[in-house]
Amino acid sequence: MEEKNKKLKSIWGKWWESIRKWFYPAWLVYETSIRFYDYALGVYNYLEMYQDNILPYLGNIGVLTLAIFCSVVTFVVCTIFLTVPTCFVLYKFFKVGNLTGTSFEEKIKIYF
Numbered sequence: 767m768e769e770k771n772k773k774l775k776s777i778w779g780k781w782w783e784s785i786r787k788w789f790y791p792a793w794l795v796y797e798t799s800i801r802f803y804d805y806a807l808g809v810y811n812y813l814e815m816y817q818d819n820i821l822p823y824l825g826n827i828g829v830l831t832l833a834i835f836c837s838v839v840t841f842v843v844c845t846i847f848l849t850v851p852t853c854f855v856l857y858k859f860f861k862v863g864n865l866t867g868t869s870f871e872e873k874i875k876i877y878f
Contacts, residue, residue: 787860791853798852802844806837 813820813833820829859865864872 787857790860791856794853794856795849798849799845802841802849805844806841809840810834810837 810833813829813836817829820832824832860875
């Protein structure tokens, strides 16, 4: 029974096990940053498109300032509340041997 109860090695090799705990969170930061940049750009373009409705209240400089401010706030809020916690969870998932204590986790980790 003991000889069958071995921990499986990663299909990518021994060198990958030490890199993956940093690679996946870094990749997530990159991907979500690009996505959140697109969201921020969408907010900016939306405010610029409806500039005529806001222009009488704020003026040209006010509309531009509002558009930039809202797009930066969108990017920062998405990054702080979505990316940072998720990257921490991913890092812990790959750093700790069996975080959840299930056999499914051990089986799936060998593919990552």
